[in-house]
Amino acid sequence: MSLIKTIPELEAWLDTMGRHGRTLGFVPTMGCLHAGHLSLIKAARAQNDLVVASVFVNPTQFAPGEDYENYPRDIGRDYALAREAGADAVFNPRAAEIYIPGASTAVEVTGEITKKLCGASRPTHFKGVTTVVNILFNLIRPDRAYFGQKDAQQALIVKKMVRDLHMPVEVVVCPIVREADGLAMSSRNVYLSPEERRQAVCLNEALGKAEEYAASGAASSTSAARLTEIMESHINSRSLAVIDYVRVLDSETLADIAAIAPGQKALAAVAVKFGKTRLVDNRVLPVGRR
Incomplete structure (x- = not known):
């Protein structure tokens, strides 16, 4: 299994693995992996020839005063868990790798679907999500991408972006994984x-x-x-x-x-x-x- 830090390394890995005729499943995460994330990786493993998980704490989906700086990060732990769950590679870029200097392009789903629920209290959040997911889709070019039902609004918004922009990606939404007492894994x-x-x-x-x-x-x-x-x-x-x-x-x-x-x-x-x-x-x- 590979730990990939840069876009050139990612492109080289994809070329080496020989995508022709092989399906690739992608699991985007912000790390601090738990059983919910691992269920997505396992689902991708069962349905695809190759599996890539990303671990990237995306700054554009955090508003000022939210927990971006303190968001838990442990790439060594995440890498080991992703490998055990069946990932072939973990993509763990720096923010400057994803958002190049001077970048000013964003992808935003508009309308009622983004303004309610989490969109009402976090009005810039989903713009950050769709922008980074679009970038990651462009870089990794997956056949299928896996999201959890716990973030139901996010999954619906990503599905709408994929549909509206004719992206050749199947969005797979997997069930919520819960703790023994019923609390959703987060x-x-x-x-x-x-x-x-x-x-x-x-x-x-x-x-x-x-x-x-x-x-x-x-x-x-x-x-x-x-x-x-x-x-x-x-x-x-x-x-x-x-x-x-x-x-x-x-x-x-x-x-x-x-x-x-x-x-x-x-x-x-x-x-x-x-x-x-x-x-x-x-x-x-x-x-x-x-």
Whole structure:
């Protein structure tokens, strides 16, 4: 397995591996790898001849005052985990390698899909995401790229960028991987104090309560307002939880809905702060009734 630091090294590796007739799966990460990232690498390994994972803490998706400087970095650990999961190479460039001096080009998906949820509280975030993903796609030229459902809005936005720009990449979205108590795996979980960590399971618990109610057959079980109220009530019962958003939206477009229509899938999405740590989670609510 190769640890690649520069674009010329990456190009040489791709040439040496002989892409002709071989498929390449790509897993973009910011490092601090956990079981969720490793599940993406394993999925890529199962579906492709070659697998590249990137470890790059992207400065353009952090706003001033966010945790860019303090974001956990340990390339030795990440390299070992990626290798064990089945990656053939890890691309770990410096910021100056990705964003050349004088660079002023950005790729931005516009419209409702980027303005809600995380886009409302982090208005520059997704522009940074789509710009760096576009650069990495151009450099690595994958056949398939793997993203986690935990960052559902990000996955939808990347899919829209790929579709709108006719990129020859299949975006594969993999299920959320959770801790034993249900907390979604996240690199930011390491920031939580013991008590914050204990209370953080309320995100998954609230989503579970919404899922149960949506499937219950109660008269208001499809009401977005009622489902939102159920989730907010549970999260607010935890003393350290501060809600950023709790929403129920169309799962493909993130359009507002008053209720889940027959045959429609809805995304229940939450973002909650514990101290300085902001966690996100989501669940696709069932269409059927009990």
